[in-house]
Amino acid sequence: MSWNHDGAGQADATGIEHLDGLYSYxxxxxxxxxxxxxxxxxxxxxxxxxxxxxxxxxNMKSWLFTILRNIWFNQLRKRRNGPQMVEIEVEDGLAxxxxxxxxxxxxxxxxxxxTEQVRAAIQELPVESREIILLREYEDLSYQEIASVLDxxxxxxxxxxxxxxxxxxxxxxxxxxxxxxPSVRGTK
Amino acid sequence: MRDCSADYGATIELYxxxxxxxxxxxxFRAHLKGCEACRAELAAAQELSSLLHxxxxxxxxxxxxxxxxxxxxxxVPSSAPYAPPRLRKRILKLLAQPLQSAGRGVPRxxxxxxxxxxxxxxLPVPGILRQASAxxxxxxxxxxHRSSLNGxxxxxxxxxxxxxxxxxxxxxxxxxxxxxxxxEQVGHDQVYRLTGGRLVNYxxxxxxxxxxxxxxxxxxxxxxSSKSAVAAGGEQVPSGRIVFHYSKxxxxxxxxxxxxxxxxxxxxxxxGSGRQSxxxxxxxxxxxxxxxxxx
Numbered sequence: 001m002s003w004n005h006d007g008a009g010q011a012d013a014t015g016i017e018h019l020d021g022l023y024s025y026x027x028x029x030x031x032x033x034x035x036x037x038x039x040x041x042x043x044x045x046x047x048x049x050x051x052x053x054x055x056x057x058x059n060m061k062s063w064l065f066t067i068l069r070n071i072w073f074n075q076l077r078k079r080r081n082g083p084q085m086v087e088i089e090v091e092d093g094l095a096x097x098x099x100x101x102x103x104x105x106x107x108x109x110x111x112x113x114x115t116e117q118v119r120a121a122i123q124e125l126p127v128e129s130r131e132i133i134l135l136r137e138y139e140d141l142s143y144q145e146i147a148s149v150l151d152x153x154x155x156x157x158x159x160x161x162x163x164x165x166x167x168x169x170x171x172x173x174x175x176x177x178x179x180x181x182p183s184v185r186g187t188k
Numbered sequence: 189m190r191d192c193s194a195d196y197g198a199t200i201e202l203y204x205x206x207x208x209x210x211x212x213x214x215x216f217r218a219h220l221k222g223c224e225a226c227r228a229e230l231a232a233a234q235e236l237s238s239l240l241h242x243x244x245x246x247x248x249x250x251x252x253x254x255x256x257x258x259x260x261x262x263x264v265p266s267s268a269p270y271a272p273p274r275l276r277k278r279i280l281k282l283l284a285q286p287l288q289s290a291g292r293g294v295p296r297x298x299x300x301x302x303x304x305x306x307x308x309x310x311l312p313v314p315g316i317l318r319q320a321s322a323x324x325x326x327x328x329x330x331x332x333h334r335s336s337l338n339g340x341x342x343x344x345x346x347x348x349x350x351x352x353x354x355x356x357x358x359x360x361x362x363x364x365x366x367x368x369x370x371x372e373q374v375g376h377d378q379v380y381r382l383t384g385g386r387l388v389n390y391x392x393x394x395x396x397x398x399x400x401x402x403x404x405x406x407x408x409x410x411x412x413s414s415k416s417a418v419a420a421g422g423e424q425v426p427s428g429r430i431v432f433h434y435s436k437x438x439x440x441x442x443x444x445x446x447x448x449x450x451x452x453x454x455x456x457x458x459x460g461s462g463r464q465s466x467x468x469x470x471x472x473x474x475x476x477x478x479x480x481x482x483x
Contacts, residue, residue, distance in 0.1 A: 016320075019257060023249035037253045044257045115243040122246070136205065137240040143207050162201055169236050176235055 015047060018064050021139050025065055028130045029072045031123060039075075043068040062145045065135065069149060114175060121171040129164035136161055192219075196226050204233050251391070258320055322420035325412065326435065326442050329453035332388050332397050333408035333440060343384035343399060353385050353398065362393045363413040368452055380407060391416045407456040417451035419444035 022043055026036035046067050054063060122130055135141045135149060146157045169176070199216050202208045208216060220226055249257075335341040345356040350367050357365035367382075380402035387394045388410070395412040422435030422444075432445045443454040 016254075016258060019249045019254060020245040020247070023253065024246040027247045033250075036247075037250065040249065040253060041256055041260065044260050048260065111242070114239070118240060118243040119246060133240070134246065137237060138244055138246050143205065158198060158201065161205075162198060165201070165233065165236060168240075169232070172236065172239065176239060 015044065015060060015064060018061055021061075022064060022068055024138060025068055025131065025134055026072070028122070028134045029069070029127065039068060039072055042071050046071065059145065059148075061139070062141065062148055065139070065141075065149045066151075069131075117175045118172065121168055121175075124171055125164060125167055128160055129167060132157065132160045133164050133168060192223060192225060196223075197229070200226060200230050200233055204230065204237060319421045321418040322433070322444065325410075325417040325419075325451065325453055326437050326444060328388075328390055328395070329408065329410035329442060329444075329455050330437050330440055332410055333406075333455035334438075336397070336399060336408050337406060341386060341388065341397065344386035346384040348382050350382060353382060357385065357387075357396050360387055360394060361396050361411075363450060364448075365396050365411060366448065366450065367398065368409070369447075379403075402456075405457060407454060407458075410453040410455070412451055414446050414449050414451045417446075417453075419446045419451050419453075 019040070022040045023036055026039040026043075027033070030036050030039060043064060047064055050067075054060070122133055125133070131150070132146065135146045141149065143154055143157045143161075146161075147154050150157065196216070196219070199208065199212075203213070203216055220230070332341060345353055347353050347356075354365060354367060380400045383399045383401050383406075385396055385398040388397045389395075390410075390412055393416075395410055395417075398409040398411060400407040400409065419431075419433050422433040422442075425432040425434055430445050430447050432443050434441070434443050436442070439457075440455050441458045445452055
């Protein structure tokens, strides 16, 4: 799948490669599978509609995350004026698979347990910490890109990230002590 | 040793995130050499970062969502030139209705209309979804092959016997595993030999990774159920009832095909393209016009 949009020549961009990232961000924000799916779908629909306005050379990844975030907070604002419909799910465990080839079954098991612990710890954080951890540690966005997505100053990104990491380190202290061995996940 | 981690806490974060540059970076590196406390703090920060990186992606998008998004994105002008703009706009509007909430106190007819319009709009571009699915299978096969080559996916069963390898996979994979027919045919002078196999994780379950050796080359064969893996695209090489799909991916030759409810992906560094690539292993099938290239 490719998106062509106007600009100086045709820029070819693949938005689908950010699907897992967008879904993770939606899960981080909503903590609900059904809502996360709706949110991601809506993001792609809006992105396609606005594709013509995206200049060639623009950062599509940051743009998609920004769209998703805006949709989510707009929905939250609307909900505040109406009946509360959000269903917060308990952590889903191992429902979502890890796609890449794995090592042996034991390593796979250890890896899944570790992922589950990480997910649970992240979901315990306040939303501003959750999203900044996701954008930096999972999506590799630069501070500037994060500031753009969150619409906040660079200094705020740095302070939030520091606080979020400190909390996360405390929450994952047991897991960190037990992860002396190198990665069990193998290649990515 | 001076305890300065409180002063350098923010700098450590910047360093970790590769946000330090120029004189600041050099100054911190110099400081790091002489400060045990900062080295310890950096190591702790890196440990957390490594743990988080190992759990990537944090969540994987469900297949249903992936399909839905791909259908949606295919409605852009370059992909669906036959759908008039107004039609596309209506479809997009209808697609924008939440998946999960559809039907909750909302009239259902727009959903049916959307489905019909979607089918109409996608008629000119059949096979795009199949191709996307096929590409994802090829990527998984190439990743598994690479891991085999670098030793990070050692064989769990080592045997040159097709029956031993087949028996090992029985009950371990969620489909009736069978090796490709050509690999089992007796009387053919095979230039390759089976070396074994192992399980690999693919989508919601396991797939079978089979390894062959030909001269000094390792050839990998990924086997999965046709329900989760598709063979499509590339140069098509029909042979009997099977159509082989030949393509190059990340420098590797990949041949995919489906038969008996299974989809196979053969990854190697064999030279040539399409039919020639097939002939490397199946020279004895050349006389019978088994392979005829078709674009």
